[in-house]
Amino acid sequence: MTVNCHIVSTEPGKDNPTVRNHFIIALAGNPNVGKSTVFNRLTGMKQHTGNWPGKTVIKAEGTFYHRNRRYTLVDLPGTYSLHAGSADEQVARDFICFSRPDITLVVSDATCLERNLNLVLQVLEITSQVVLCVNLMDEAKRKRIQVDTEKLAQELGIPVVGTAARSGQGLNRLKNVLGDMVDGKIVTSPRCVVYDQELESLVQQIEPRLAIYMPNWVNRRWVALRLLEGEFNLLNHIPHNALMDYPRGEIKEDGALCLL
Amino acid sequence: MHSSLSLADIPVGSSARITSIVTIGPNRRRLLDLGLVPGSRVDSIRRSPAGNPTAYWIKGTVIALRNEDASQILVDTRGVF
Numbered sequence A: 001m002t003v004n005c006h007i008v009s010t011e012p013g014k015d016n017p018t019v020r021n022h023f024i025i026a027l028a029g030n031p032n033v034g035k036s037t038v039f040n041r042l043t044g045m046k047q048h049t050g051n052w053p054g055k056t057v058i059k060a061e062g063t064f065y066h067r068n069r070r071y072t073l074v075d076l077p078g079t080y081s082l083h084a085g086s087a088d089e090q091v092a093r094d095f096i097c098f099s100r101p102d103i104t105l106v107v108s109d110a111t112c113l114e115r116n117l118n119l120v121l122q123v124l125e126i127t128s129q130v131v132l133c134v135n136l137m138d139e140a141k142r143k144r145i146q147v148d149t150e151k152l153a154q155e156l157g158i159p160v161v162g163t164a165a166r167s168g169q170g171l172n173r174l175k176n177v178l179g180d181m182v183d184g185k186i187v188t189s190p191r192c193v194v195y196d197q198e199l200e201s202l203v204q205q206i207e208p209r210l211a212i213y214m215p216n217w218v219n220r221r222w223v224a225l226r227l228l229e230g231e232f233n234l235l236n237h238i239p240h241n242a243l244m245d246y247p248r249g250e251i252k253e254d255g256a257l258c259l260l
Numbered sequence B: 001m002h003s004s005l006s007l008a009d010i011p012v013g014s015s016a017r018i019t020s021i022v023t024i025g026p027n028r029r030r031l032l033d034l035g036l037v038p039g040s041r042v043d044s045i046r047r048s049p050a051g052n053p054t055a056y057w058i059k060g061t062v063i064a065l066r067n068e069d070a071s072q073i074l075v076d077t078r079g080v081f
């Protein structure tokens, strides 16, 4: 696998005395792509799976060990987006955004990647710690669909692993990639969605003003984009230690957003 | 004049290409996230007994849409088989 990101040669923890060995991984993805099957395979648990969407409604947790690291895996409900339009989307979005997992593992369907990549790009707007699992590779093969996972990894700037979770194919490699990521051996450089000039210039105005309020919050660009969509209640969810003071927003008549 | 046809108007078993979405804000966003993107092909595959919602095949998945949503999606049926 070649990924459009550089390999860090230093040993984990060499210049960092407090080496962690417990990591949280969120499992996100469209409905019915095999998230719970991946979850069960990795943890040895028996989450509800079946061939209809919407089975996982609340998040489930499980644990696995690999290369002397402990991982807590959180199985999220399947969603097409992270816009918090439904309860499921809210659960998935809030976990990825505010619980700050060490890695978000997005599971996708190899037979309809175009549809699945929408969510991948939305996750990449929130966090750069993302691994893409292209599942159902056996189904794709049956339908004569070829997926170039290396090219996809280059395009997205994150590791991409092909799997057939029902038979367990590719899951060892997936665990190794997750391990390399938490060990800092893989550093991602995620593709960023660039919007039209008008929107980008508004984002550029808002972002530095947000920096005053949330100096410790990493994805201010994403917060700025949500504010532009009028989602002001988002600010209630941001942990207090990331906020200096409570910012309030207002859309002016000409459509411009001002922070009060 | 060809673009006044909406997804709600096409019969079950037929196909169309999306030309535009005539709604704004969160509703537009939701439809786009479901894969209803201009330029995409949609197949009407089944209508519920009550006539609403209707199931469509879009980008490799079945999506059920209420008529209120389907009527916001303008389509062109020419040249789509």
Ligand SMILES: Nc1nc2c(ncn2[C@@H]2O[C@H](COP(=O)(O)OP(=O)(O)OP(=O)(O)O)[C@@H](O)[C@H]2O)c(=O)[nH]1
Pocket (backbone or CB within 6 Å): A029, A030, A031, A032, A033, A034, A035, A036, A037, A038, A048, A049, A050, A051, A052, A053, A054, A055, A056, A077, A078, A079, A135, A136, A137, A138, A139, A163, A164, A165, A166, A167
């Ligand atoms: N052929 C094949 N089937 C798979 C694979 N992975 C999962 N499945 C099947 O796909 C169906 C859906 O799998 P789930 O794991 O329940 O999917 P999910 O993403 O958790 O679904 P929701 O929680 O409803 O969103 C099940 O019937 C699985 O057995 C795979 O790699 N190959």
Ligand SMILES: [Mg+2]
Pocket (backbone or CB within 6 Å): A035, A036, A037, A048, A049, A055, A056, A078
């Ligand atoms: Mg599930």
